[in-house]
Amino acid sequence: MKSTQPTILVYSPDRAKAYAECVRNHGFNHIKVAATSEEAKKHLPGTEIILGWKFPTHLLNKPSASSVSWYQSMGAGVDDLMADATIPNNITITRIVDQFGTYISEYVFTFLLYMLKDVARMKQSQRENRWDPFIPELLAGKTIGVAGLGSIGAEIVQKARAFQMNVHGLSFNGKQAHIVDRHFSPEQWVAFVKDLDYLVLTLPLTDATKHIINHDILLAMKTNATIMNVGRGALINETDLVSVMRKGHLKAAILDVFETEPLPVDHPLYTLSNVHITSHLSGPSTTDGVCSFFVNNIQRYVNDQPLQGLVNRQRGY
Template identity: 70%
Template sequence: MTPKPNILVYSADQAEAYAECIRGYGFSSVKAASTLEEAKKYLPGTEVILGWKFPTQCLNEPIASSVRWFQSMGAGVDDLVSDTNIPENIILTRIVDQFGGYISEYVFTYLLYIVKDVPRMSKAQLENRWDPFISETLAGKTMGVAGLGSIGAEIVRKARAFDMNVHGLSFSGKQAQLVDRHFTSDKWKEFVKELDYLVLTLPLTEATHHVINRDVLLAMKPEAAIINVGRGALIDEGDLLAVMRSGHLQGAVLDVFETEPLPKDHPLWRMPNVYVTSHLSGPSTRDGVSRFFAENLKRFLNEQPLQGLVDRNRGY
């Protein structure tokens, strides 16, 4: 191990700001690149990359032969795992344990918006109209959380504070004790059929691609709602549109899409009861990412296991 690894920070618009943060943690050899050209210039001698939308094609070239570890600035790494430009011997890590608080606030923002009927209250105010009514409550409703990593676990914790029943589905089964009922990944239809809300926090892998299809959607209760804060391609968007057009499902809250940005003319923008947001539920903040990376750098120097280590076979 090198006591002071040569670090390259890559970001199209914030490279120097990130580099400054990393230097602030005591690492002096930090270069910043925001273009392919700059990346190529600084790669020789680089051992560690902290990157977002990195031009991976240059990782195959001799100039990148010293790179041992690539830290992504995001939590989802489906693009990196499937990227054949990245040599197998480069260690991949992703950000973990940073997004649970943020994403869970997003989830409860929309759950409460829907269940308390904010649109009805807003309309009454617009019309200067006194309109007392008794809304539904989250308490007593059943939420299903698909994916029980750090994000799913935090959503479960807040659901408890709202006195909800919580079911869970996970591939590893590791966190099954968090939920009232746990389902394995061969039991999707049994999992969804009793839910009022289905929240997707899964990573995108071969096993989860389009895992929410017509069959699963139709197995849900007609008045249920689905919330996706994982990856767009967990859901077959064509199936979702068809099923909702048929009157099934009360709502869909979508922060992620098969194609991002969501194309201007995509029908999801205009679907009734569909809430479209711009992949903002769990933002990578500079402070959060830098702190996580600095902590991982210390582990790297001390030859300790890295946090957020990606298993390419598992897919995340």
């Protein structure tokens, strides 16, 4: 059994103190706090565990970080960590899992219902003092495709079932193939997207998934289909998406994540009326949620039990 009071470094550019206080409230007192690269470098000696977000990963291969054995990310995505091949292999990396499905699935269906029921038309009629009866469409019978069937994708599938939708899925390992009506492998992208009314991306970002959505895949979709990205920004080739959306090939794109964040003010996506942009808010990392997950993992760590959210470096997530 390891020490019940491991030395922990909490790193976040803007919320480190709040996370540290939460961890202390659970009885762990050997806490150091850093919000800058300089502070992290100062506090690394003697640190055993890092709870971090946007951590300066180049520090992890320095002698001052030799005591670090475990890095817990504050988010679900770890592509920044996977991009740094210099992180020593003896440092275990974990990510937050099973916390974002409810938030993200509600975000997904907020937009699907907003668009399908044409809420914008209703509000415009109200502004114009105009009586405008029409018959909105139903989600029932529509086909939704979820690319990525982890905890987030599974929650979206569950809600789609409640709306009596046809549900298709694509995943790399097929472990959750049983939860969808039709399952597709990564070699079947065109077959997967061609009949969808809605494509929702929840995949992690890896070498295999970067720019997986390109010009060819977008043009393989129906002209009245909608694409939604709540996974990672670089899943979509944004240049190709802008080109396709300008041609009006797709009904809409709903984007919460982007290759560069914040999205630059002069990005052409802002100018497209058939693109809906939100500021990476579909699956927030809350202080209490991250803290609860981390504290549970600390207990597992000190008891030599398997950690939750363990990252497979070969797989990339």
